[in-house]
Amino acid sequence: MTRSKRPKLNGILLIDKPVGITSxxxxxxxxxxxxxxxVGHAGxxxxxxxxxxxxxxxxxxxxxxxxxxxxxxxxxxLKLGEQTDTQDLTGTVISRAAxxxxxxxxxxxxxxxxxxxxxxLPPVYSALKHKGVPLYKLARSGKPVQKPPRKxxxxxxxxxxxxxPLVRFEVSCSAGTYIRTLGSDIGKMLGCxxxxxxxxxxxxxxxxxxxxxxxxxxxxLAAGRQPxxxxxxxxxxxxxxxxxADRHLAQKIRYGRMITIRDLAGTGGPDIRRIAxxxxxxxxxxxxxxxxxxxxxxxxxxxxxxxxxxxxx
Numbered sequence: 001m002t003r004s005k006r007p008k009l010n011g012i013l014l015i016d017k018p019v020g021i022t023s024x025x026x027x028x029x030x031x032x033x034x035x036x037x038x039v040g041h042a043g044x045x046x047x048x049x050x051x052x053x054x055x056x057x058x059x060x061x062x063x064x065x066x067x068x069x070x071x072x073x074x075x076x077x078l079k080l081g082e083q084t085d086t087q088d089l090t091g092t093v094i095s096r097a098a099x100x101x102x103x104x105x106x107x108x109x110x111x112x113x114x115x116x117x118x119x120x121l122p123p124v125y126s127a128l129k130h131k132g133v134p135l136y137k138l139a140r141s142g143k144p145v146q147k148p149p150r151k152x153x154x155x156x157x158x159x160x161x162x163x164x165p166l167v168r169f170e171v172s173c174s175a176g177t178y179i180r181t182l183g184s185d186i187g188k189m190l191g192c193x194x195x196x197x198x199x200x201x202x203x204x205x206x207x208x209x210x211x212x213x214x215x216x217x218x219x220x221l222a223a224g225r226q227p228x229x230x231x232x233x234x235x236x237x238x239x240x241x242x243x244x245a246d247r248h249l250a251q252k253i254r255y256g257r258m259i260t261i262r263d264l265a266g267t268g269g270p271d272i273r274r275i276a277x278x279x280x281x282x283x284x285x286x287x288x289x290x291x292x293x294x295x296x297x298x299x300x301x302x303x304x305x306x307x308x309x310x311x312x313x
Contacts, residue, residue: 009034010059011230012067014212017045017053017129029215030055033222043175043204044069044127047089051201052209054270056067060233060304066279066292067236070205071155071274076196078183080165083193084113085139086125087180093167099165099192110189119149120181204239207231210248230304234281240292242281250284254309255293259302279305 013034017026023044031039035089040061042054051074056064080099084091122128124144140144153174161168171179180196187194202209209256213221213229234242243254243264253259264280282290292305 006050009036009057009228009230011057011094011232012060012063012207013055013057013218013228013230015053015055015218016209016212016214017050018215019050020047023053026215027055030057030218031250032091033218035119039065042070043072045092045201046088046180046199048088049199049201051199052088052158052207052212053201053206054204057230059308060236062308063233064207066240067205069175070239071172071174071203072201073203074179075160075170075200075202076179077198078167078169078186078194079197080167080187080194081192082189082195083187084195086161086195087123087178087184088196088199095193097192101164101189102190104162105218107162107190108159110158110186111169113189114182114186115151115154115187116158117151117153120152120178120185121149122147123178123181124287126178150176170202172203174261187196188235213283232287236276236289237281240281242283245282245284245290247285250267250282250290253282254302254307256304256307259293259304261302266301266303 013030015026015030017023017058023041027039027041030036034057034098034160036057038058038061040056042056042064045051045053046290054067056062057069079089080102081097082093083095085094086092122135124139124146128133128135130138130145135145135147154177155172155174157169157171159167159169171182173179173182179199183194183196200209248265252263278295279293280293282293284290288310289308291307294300294303294305
């Protein structure tokens, strides 16, 4: 008697990461619980941080690069008067200064000064690499490397609560923003120094923490052989324009043949010429993601970003 083949899982799993665990460890737990061949995440959370972690399962790991560039939202707690070498509570205090009795207006003015496009110096304790070695490893060995400043954008920042020396705030920002560095820079502008005391990611790439599942709940689902709450690959990039391909076009794309604007006419999708420079999702008639295409405006040419096999295969 042959055993029925278990359908392959492909999609995005939203995990509510707890404090005290690495993002890599979460990936390992998800991989084991789902019996997946491949799992990756789209945006690291430090061990002291909690909240939304996007885990890409099997074929969906190829979507990680697209998800990494999505906007993020956090709730953070800043402790004024202490600066640490890691810019968070896990580090060693390198300076102390008694914070003044700052008025609400003063704090709001300083926080709001960081809204808009800014330049950040990436922390020397980070997962960025220098000659193939993570910066945090170099820093721990006494050989810190400072990367050049990077342009990021703070879309909005609002103070939620003040209980000095603690200030709780919410921030929405572009990909690549370090909230630790933002907190440290706020402390410098205030003149007392500061470090991040807590951090929770509440949104990422169009998804919210309310949609996430805890690791314990995931393990319970796996134990009961219940399907995990995966977001389909077609729904994983909600802000990307979509067109639907008929059977012939889907097959043509999966074979990697040349695609023209004329091929996409009548698919019910947007006018590709109006989204020049953007990416486009192509789904088949069953709603499965077939490919992500790029439109080259200068020569009106479509190129492949990535192509996906039949997900049931």
